[in-house]
Amino acid sequence: MHNNFKRDDQMQVGLIGISGYGGTQLYQLLKHHPHIDNIHLYGHDLTKAKPVNQVIPGLIHESGTLVPYDANQIMAENDVVFFATSAGVTTKLAKPFLEHDFPVIDLSGDFRLKSGAMFTKWYHKQAPATAWLQQAHYGLADFSSAEQSNYIANPGCYATATLLGLAPVVMHQWIDPTSIIVDAKSGTSGAGKQLSEMTHFSNTNENLQIYKVNQHQHIPEIMQQLQCWNSDISAIQFTTTLVPLTRGLMSTIYVKVKTGISEQQVEQSFEQTFADKADIHYCHQKLPMVKQVVGTNYCDVGMVFNPVTKIITIVSVIDNLIKGAGGQAIQNLNQRFGFSLNQGLSLEPIWP
Amino acid sequence: MHNNFKRDDQMQVGLIGISGYGGTQLYQLLKHHPHIDNIHLYGHDLTKAKPVNQVIPGLIHESGTLVPYDANQIMAENDVVFFATSAGVTTKLAKPFLEHDFPVIDLSGDFRLKSGAMFTKWYHKQAPATAWLQQAHYGLADFSSAEQSNYIANPGCYATATLLGLAPVVMHQWIDPTSIIVDAKSGTSGAGKQLSEMTHFSNTNENLQIYKVNQHQHIPEIMQQLQCWNSDISAIQFTTTLVPLTRGLMSTIYVKVKTGISEQQVEQSFEQTFADKADIHYCHQKLPMVKQVVGTNYCDVGMVFNPVTKIITIVSVIDNLIKGAGGQAIQNLNQRFGFSLNQGLSLEPIWP
Amino acid sequence: MHNNFKRDDQMQVGLIGISGYGGTQLYQLLKHHPHIDNIHLYGHDLTKAKPVNQVIPGLIHESGTLVPYDANQIMAENDVVFFATSAGVTTKLAKPFLEHDFPVIDLSGDFRLKSGAMFTKWYHKQAPATAWLQQAHYGLADFSSAEQSNYIANPGCYATATLLGLAPVVMHQWIDPTSIIVDAKSGTSGAGKQLSEMTHFSNTNENLQIYKVNQHQHIPEIMQQLQCWNSDISAIQFTTTLVPLTRGLMSTIYVKVKTGISEQQVEQSFEQTFADKADIHYCHQKLPMVKQVVGTNYCDVGMVFNPVTKIITIVSVIDNLIKGAGGQAIQNLNQRFGFSLNQGLSLEPIWP
Amino acid sequence: MHNNFKRDDQMQVGLIGISGYGGTQLYQLLKHHPHIDNIHLYGHDLTKAKPVNQVIPGLIHESGTLVPYDANQIMAENDVVFFATSAGVTTKLAKPFLEHDFPVIDLSGDFRLKSGAMFTKWYHKQAPATAWLQQAHYGLADFSSAEQSNYIANPGCYATATLLGLAPVVMHQWIDPTSIIVDAKSGTSGAGKQLSEMTHFSNTNENLQIYKVNQHQHIPEIMQQLQCWNSDISAIQFTTTLVPLTRGLMSTIYVKVKTGISEQQVEQSFEQTFADKADIHYCHQKLPMVKQVVGTNYCDVGMVFNPVTKIITIVSVIDNLIKGAGGQAIQNLNQRFGFSLNQGLSLEPIWP
Incomplete structure (x- = not known):
């Protein structure tokens, strides 16, 4: 590998896309990471340098500067680069980093799928080359290690909450594999800073808007x-509803249990699966609310077994910008560079 | 029957429970009903008369008065009485009205179930006598007529949205009867004016709280x-989530379609079922949002068929205090007294 | 005058600008006005007819149609026309109506000021001809009559709440005329349907944004x-803050009382001024909250006298889209055509 | 002084009142303070120990325990104690700490006023002994030092935002001392976790509620x-409005400038006054919004001069639970124990 960063060094990191909500959150986390010395900011569509506090209304107290994008400069100045860019950007920009085997953590969806055809089908955009897709690591950090990878595709927010909630039931063989239904709810920060009718305050407030039924790009x-x-699971039903809050995501999951499986077996699976996961908090039958994780990197999961319908209702909650974006990116950084998994993620919930 | 109200008369109506959110809404609708002359207000726990505008902060411009409850006086002064009281109250108070076969429209849950044992199981309260439960009419107004009934139990808000959304699929024989899953979301007005931790602003705002999973009293x-x-349906899975808005309810329903059933058949069932329902608006595949019905007596229903999973996602939205309470009570009044079904319900959505 | 509408006729009215929030609200009120038979809708930038329910997400149950704008057709088909258009539109479109002395009720700001120079200064747009500005009637309906006018400029929302709150203190001679300070707060519907950073949900929610200090176009x-x-009043201090709610406006006003003036005199002025105003509700020292008027045409006003500072704090609340737009337009219609002032405005507050 | 804590030691701190919103926030800040080793939690009305995560829904991931209150134990175990209790509690509990001259930082209002009579007048409660009130230090940390004090009364949230915004204008002699008007707006967290009608979600949401005009306990x-x-200032006008958000406070202040004073002089006063204040960010004429400080210990202040009315509009925003409570308590701790003023307060705004 190109990169010769050593565990005891302090890191230099690059970030492209600080002006998006995920990018801002990632920047705030990087600032407090004990192994990071400097964060260099690049704007992929800038032609001249610009102060951070003129770009992001919420970062008015910052003194840093965004400079125009230059791949060679980025590799020269940093040990790793984060892309918090929107769909389609890294497909275009990642090439030099891949060619130099330079460590990239990509928060966008561009490199998450192994199949370029699937990417094009769900994102309606040109896909990266298949060889590169194959090489990228899908960084669901609590269940995989980015240790050996130099291109890490950070999972989507809905995907993170849903996969962590489903892990105990799909890893064991006691569910009907055709029965998975996901009813996810999210606040507006997940939709980004881009203006839209759906996220215009007068439309979002006092409203519930269901969208992209069976068409959400996190499904694949x-x-x-x-x-x-x-491998028995061939499809899921997946629905997203926009609710009037800014931060937070709840994935409510329904799964039918095979005949003969007891509540105790189900309970045990959850306990065992999460036993060694520091950032996944299993709440047993006390279903979690969104607010208990907002501001943190926790994914809290609860579960209720219905003996009549044999359906278990799983509730998985995260802060979509932390566990669902910037926080998990830090976990991937930690894995890749040999820091402990939750380094820099000792965060407090926003209460109230 | 006791009551000899004639269709061309103007009515006198009594209302107990105006201070609750459902009661206030009902009162506002009654005021504008073209066949109602006077609304008499009674407080079931009052000892002396009290001005309405001192009881309800939102009715500060009203000049009416609440007087202490007296069953005989109520029957003497009115043609019909509405109870918008909390659970357990009509169980105690309904006797004289039932004995005199005096028309009652009861917005509480007390007389909705045919079985006293079920009432006690789900409401944790003593049930009305079985004979009376049998006699009461469950007034799901768009699908049944209260014409012949003198005790009308007005459906719950979650029940209304869910039943109207499910009607096309359960009336036809093309679904797996064990596959019904309901993920309902509601604002805080459904929880009433009673203070609680869950509805304290600092707790509700920026939060999603799932509650009463498999235990909600609207399930039975x-x-x-x-x-x-x-009769093939023996159980459903039913979940409720409190979302940070005041008014509005969305019931998202998942049902598996039997093998061999086509999207066209499903679509036809919806069209046929709702064809003659003036207050149910079928949106086809454009799923409705809550805000398009808030302020009105509409139930808007949309549906998406997933050819891969054979699951249809049905979305049914209502204003929980109108279609889910006061508005449907007016429909029941109209049916019982021979007015056209939507008399007094020509309402405008709150937009934005 | 051109118009020969007689009091006992049913009216035909035209409306341009239904797609804006104020226009939608006005349309909803016009539908229920007892003297209006038909509402014709015109789109000033349409080239072909369009169903209302495809233009306005909140009016999905409507069956009407918008047709392209044609001044002659509008005058031929209607007894009066309402413009609920944004700033600058009636400046361009009003000419034929003025020339034919055809009744216009204009909800925009274009004809509110008597001075074209002032209009240009505050709106940064070309002004209508001075002769026409002079001819237009500023329709602050509770304090002036539109009886004799064929061009009625409907006041702005901030102006309405502020002027009604200030009326008792400026009509009497007991205040320091240099002491008026207005701190107004409004929800997002006042900013219209146009997307903007300030009204993007993620920016508005959990935020307070002060804007246009000393520069708001309602000041003149x-x-x-x-x-x-x-005439002693030569200036006021006026501030607006965007708060995270959709509907409702509160104008908090501070005025210093001259030496020697007693609380009783102040109280009397308020009582007398509002004694005959059916839609202004004087709450005495119980300061009103926004929610008690939202959904209605009421302006509720309360007042507290501070004997130490000699400052009275006046609080005036309205529904910005009703009293501050469509509702007051109906009042002006009523005055102009000889109906009673509150015809069609018997509205219920949205509670809760 | 009793306390012999040395600057290089790690501290042991006690906290009473973690279950309130201010207490929770303070606890979260103390956890990350580089000079604090242990936080001991006491419940002043507990009879046996209780896990933190059963007391505070937002602290479900915490493992600590609250133990019953015992003044001697508290002094034995800690170097300093924080009281985040409601009004009236420290009046009763502070005696042993005062007698032993043990360091106390009191977030309640009990010891803020020098006059017991004033305390009783505004708080409607018995006051602490006058000698102790005189001895207590009012810890407006950016403008005073708690270095020499063992009883520090932490300022109220409204007081903090208002005083910091007013500092430049009252310290200089260029304002009319009778002209100060404060229109403050706050979210619900300032009202605490106690349930009330005013903070019931259905009442707070889509509402603006003005309260305690001229009677707020932060006025004295x-x-x-x-x-x-x-000393020329003998009274202010002070108003508070509850707005539908959880965190954040904006104090909008109006002050009349003396004749002959120029905008430049005013501007200079602000610049000079805040020049050395690290946690006060002067935004010049770009008035701050609440969201740019929520989550941080910043007070952001902006100002606009109106040459016509000679009124300056000052806008001061804070996070009421940080700068207005827990964060300022940390500043006072830092001053008292010789740490740098912003130790432990390097916080990130919640964006979005």
Whole structure:
């Protein structure tokens, strides 16, 4: 590998895309990471340098500067680069980093799928070359290690909450593999800073808007990972509803249990699966609310077994910008560079 | 029957429970009903008369008065009485009205179930006598007529949205009867004016709280009605989530379609079922949002068929205080007294 | 005058601008007005007819149609026309109506000021001809009559709440005319349907944004009216804050009382001024909250006298889209055509 | 002094009142303070130990325990104690700490006023002994040092935002001392976790509620401090409005400038006053919004001069639970124990 960063060094990191909500959150986390010395900011569509505090209304107290994008400069100045860019950008920009085997953590969806055809189908954009897609690591950090990878595709927010909630049930063989239904709810920060009718305050407030039923672009990455865990699963039902809050995501999941499986077996699977996961908090039958994780890197999961319908209701909650974006990117950084998994992620919930 | 109200008369109506959110809404609708002359207000726990505008902060411009409850006086002064009281109250108070066969429209849950044992199981309260429960009419107004009944139990808000959304699929024989899953979301007005931690602003705002999974008291009335329509249905999965808005309810319903059933058949069922329902608006594949019905008596229903999973996602939205309470009570009044079904319900959505 | 509408006829009315929030609200009110038979809708930038329910997400149940704008057709088909268009539109379109002395009720700011120079200064747009500005009637309906006018400029929302709150203190001679300070707060519907960073949900929610300090375009119309009432007033201090709610506006007003004036005199002025105003509800020292008027045409006003500072704090609340737009337009219609002032405005507050 | 803590030691701190919103926030800040080793939690009304995660829904991931209150134990185990209790509690509990001259940082209002009579007048409760009130230090940390004090009364949230915004204008002699008007707006977290009608979600949402006009208990501490700075000020006008958000406070302040004072002089006063204040960010004429400081210990202040009215509009925003409570308590801790003023306060705004 190109990169010769040593565990005891302090890192230099690059970030492209600080002006998006995920990028801002990632920047705030990087600032407090004990192994990071400097964060260099690049704007992929800038022609001249610009102060951070003129670009992001929420970062008015920052003194840093965004400079125009230059791949060679980025590789020269940093040990790793983060892309918090929107769909389609890294497809165009990643080439030099891949060619130099330079460490990249990509928060966009461009490199999450192994199949370029699937990417094009769900994202309606040109896909990266298949060889590169194959090489990229899908960084669901609590269940995989980015240790050996130099291109890490950070999972989507809906995918993260849903996969972590489903892990115990799909890894074991006690569910009807055709029965998975996901009813996910998210606040507006997941939709980004781009203005839209759906996120205009007068439209979002006092409203519930269901969208992209069976068409959400996180569906294929969920399916891809589920099939790694359990090849019997051939499809899921997946729905997203926009609710009037800014931060937070709840994935409510319904799964039918095979005949003969007891509540105790189900309970045990959850306990065992999460036993060694520091950032996944299993709440047993006390279903979690969104607010208990907002501001943190936790994914809290609860579960209720219905003996009449044999359906278990799983509730998985995350802060979509932390566990669902910037926080998990830090976990991937930690794995890749040999730091402990939750380094820099000792965060406090926003309460109230 | 006791009551000898004639269709061309103007009515006198009594209302107990105006101070609750449902009661206030009902009062506002009654005021504008073209066949109602006077609304008499009674407080079931008052000892002396009290001005309405001192009881309800939102009715500060009203000049009416609440007087202490007296069953005989109520029957003497009115043609019909509405109870918008909380659970357990009509169990105690309804006797004289039932004995005199005096018309009652009861917005509480007390008389919705045919079985006293079920009432006690789900409401944790003593049930009305079985004979009376049998006699009460479950007033799901768009699908049944209160014409012949003098005790009308007005359906719950979750039950209304869910049953109207499910009607086309359960009345026809093309679904797997064990596959019904309901993920309902509601604002805080459904929880009433009573203070609680869950509805304290600092707790509700920027939060999603799932509650009463498999234990919501509207489950048995939904089951009771579904079984009237389709005796193959023996259970449903039902979940409620409190979302940070005041008014509005969305019931998202997942049902598996039997093998061999086509999207066209499904579509036709919806079209046929709702063809003559003036207050149910079928949106086809454009799923409705909550805000398009808030302020009105509409139930808007949309549906998407997933050819891969054979699951249809049904979305049914209502204003929980109108279609889910006061508005449907007006429909029941109209049916009982021979007015046209939507008399007094020509309402405008709150937009934005 | 051109128009020969007689009081007992049913009216035909035209509306341009239904797609804006104020226009939608006005349309909903016109539908229920007892003297209106038909509402014709025109789109000033349409080239072919379009169904209303495809233009406005909140009016999905409507069956009407918008047709392209044609001044002659509008005059031929209607007894009066409403413009609910944005700033600058009626400046361009009003000419034929003015020339034919055809009744116009204009909800935009274009004809509110008597001085074209002032209009240009505050709106940064070309002004209508001075002769026409002079001819237009500023329709602050509770304090002036549109009876004799064929061009009625409907006041702005901030202006309405502020002027009604200030009326008692400026009409009497007991205040320091240099002491008026207005701190107004409004929800997002006042900013319209146009997308903007400030009204993007993620920016508005959990935020307070102060804007246009000393530069709000409602300042000159407030000043113009105050000076009609009291020529000693030469300036006011006026501030607006965007708060995270959709509907509702509160104007908090501070005024210093002259030495020697007692609380009783102040109280009397308020009582007398509002004694005959059916739609202004004087709450005495119980300061009103926004929610008690939202959904209605009421302006509720309360007042507290501070004997130490000699400052009175006046709080005036309205529904910005009703009293602050469509509702007041109906009042002006009623005055112009001889109906009683509150015809069609018997509205219920949205509670909760 | 009793306490012999040395600057290089790691501290042991006690906290009473973690279950309130201010207490929770303070606890979260203390956890990350580089000079604090242990935080001991006491419940002043507990009879046996209780896990933190059963007391505070937002702290479900915490493993600590609250133990019953015991003054001697508290002094034995800690170097300093924080009281984040409601009004009236420290009046009763502070005695042993005062007698032993043990360091206390009191976030409640009990010891902020120098006059017991004033405390009783505004808080409607018995006051602490006058000698102790005199001895307590009012810890407006950016403008005073708690270095020599063992009883530090942490300022109220409204007082903090208002005093910091007013500092430049009252310290200089260029304002009319009778002209100060404060229109403050706050979210619900300032009202605490106690349930109330006003903070019931259905009442707070889509509403603006003005309260305690001229009667807010933060008025006397503001006056007391203003008079320390400028004895000409004998009264202010002070209003508070509850707005539908959880965190954040904006104090909008109007002050009349003396004749002959120029905008430049005003501007200079602001620049000079805040020049050395690391946690006060002067935004010049770009008025701050609440969201740019929520999550941080910043107070952001902006100002606009109106040459016509000679009024300057000052806008001061804070996070009421950080700068207005827990964060300022940390500043006072830092001053008292010789750490740098912003130790432990390097916080990131919640964006979005």
